Amino acid sequence: QQQALNALIEQRLQDEELAKFDTLKVTDAEVDQEIADMAAQAETTPANYIAFMERGGIRADTLREQLRTEIGWRQLVGGRFNSRARVSRAQVEQSMRQLTAAATKPQYLVGEIYLEASRVGGQQAALNGAQQLVRQMVEGAPFQAVARQFSAAPTAARGGDAGWVVQGTVQPALQTAFDQLQPGQLSNPIPVEGGVYIIYMRDKRDGTATSLVSMKQIMVQAPESAAPADVAAATQKLEALRPGLTCDNILQRATSERGVLGSDLGEADVANLAPQFQQVARAAEVGTISSPVRTTLGVHLLAVCGRRAGGPDAPTFQQVESRLQNQNLAMLARRYSR
Known part of the structure; x- marks a missing residue:
């Protein structure tokens, strides 16, 4: 009452x-x-x-x-x-x-x-x-x-x-x-x-456990058979670019740098990413750029641009x-x- x-x-x-x-x-x-x-x-x-x-x-x-x-x-x-x-x-x-x-x-x-x-x-x-x-x-x-x-x-x-x-x-x-x-x-x-x-x-x-992450990347090609000196040069090139990169400009910078490729990876389940990318996807703060990551294709910088819980009700x-x-x-x- x-x-x-x-x-x-x-x-x-x-x-x-x-x-x-x-x-x-x-x-x-x-x-x-x-x-x-x-x-x-x-x-x-x-x-x-x-x-x-x-x-x-x-x-x-x-x-x-x-x-x-x-x-x-x-x-x-x-x-x-x-x-x-x-x-x-x-x-x-x-x-x-x-x-x-x-x-x-x-x-x-x-x-x-x-x-x-x-x-x-x-x-x-x-x-x-x-x-x-x-x-x-x-x-x-x-x-x-x-x-x-x-x-x-x-x-x-x-x-x-x-x-x-x-x-x-x-x-x-x-x-x-x-x-x-x-x-x-x-x-x-x-x-x-x-x-x-x-x-x-x-x-x-x-x-x-589903976690969705939005990522972009730039890379310098360096196959598994690449000489250590070539891998080191690719790594050095990306390290020089890294301080000025953001989620907004990373792909644009890739088009202006000779020998650098860029792509938008979109939103994906972390578990479905390449193993070398998963640690960055899980641990990096949104808006940050990773250190160089080596894969069988080359050397990459990864931008983590968004993260959210997965599932239809997320x-x-x-x-x-x-x-x-x-x-x-x-x-x-x-x-x-x-």
């Missing part, structure tokens, strides 16, 4: 702030689309979704007004804080390196609801509230709708969707639940310091950037509302 009261107060404050902006009007079509998206997440139709909500005590017109406020608030916060929420390329690349390093670990696709003890009257009140919510969901209330209505986590606006979570990156109590739950199962309330979680396990997958640079920016916006929105 306290969580619902807090949500109602927060909605009223947001409505008052939105009323100050005459140009910020959310249309019925935008609300209809939001309901359609929520229904799709719950794998049902919009009509069935609304019926679920009404059985849980939320009238259709009340739901529509809540969503109208949510949409308007996202637009307001996005317009006001978008520049402050932007993330740098270095932040995105660091996050992608962490994802790549975690690619060999088990991963969990989860939904979360978090009741913050300080907002509902203490830890016991949060536990009691979580037990009530679990009962409602067991009786048929959609998880996404309950998360939107009651969760204090930043994922509430997405129906509690926390995406893929890597083993070992959450609190021990949550990790235990992740290991025990099977896809499609809902947890009992999980007390943690400061509040209580409810977890819905949507899917699980084993880690994959996020792209743009997806990671969007996720980090949305996290920043959620934090700024909470500060703004307070």
Whole structure:
């Protein structure tokens, strides 16, 4: 009840702030689309979704007004804080390196609801509230709708969707639940310091060692039969070029240097590269140029221009950037509302 009261107060404050902006009007079509998206997440139709909500005590017109406020608030916060929420390329690349390093670990696709003890009257009140919510969901209330209505986590606006979570990156109590739950199962309330979680396990997958790397190269031809002096000359030539090379100019430099060939190797699974290239592909920092590498074809310089975790569900640079920016916006929105 306290969580619902807090949500109602927060909605009223947001409505008052939105009323100050005459140009910020959310249309019925935008609300209809939001309901359609929520229904799709719950794998049902919009009509069935609304019926679920009404059985849980939320009238259709009340739901529509809540969503109208949510949409308007996202637009307001996005317009006001978008520049402050932007993330740098270095932040995105660091996050992608962490994802790549975690690619060999088990991963969990989860939904979360978090009741913050300080907002509902203490830890016991949060536990009691979580037990009530679990009962409602067991009786048929959609998880996404309950998360939107009651969760204090930043994922509430997405129906509690926390995406893929890597083993070992959450609190021990949550990790235990992740290991025990099977896809499609809902947890009992999980007390943690400061509040209580409810977890819905949507899917699980084993880690994959696949790592994709984008590389370019220049080389001086020197077959296996080449004299040591020729190999040394090729190596010296490439060492002289190396300090001025980048991913952006390496191929252009190859066209201007006599006896030097250049090629874009594109994006490939590290395991499929030539053995001599694999160590560079795995260990070198993105944006760096390797020392000369000897193969049966010649002497090479390798530019590592990108790296990401592989597999069909691996996020792209743009997806990671969007996720980090949305996290920043959620934090700024909470500060703004307070």
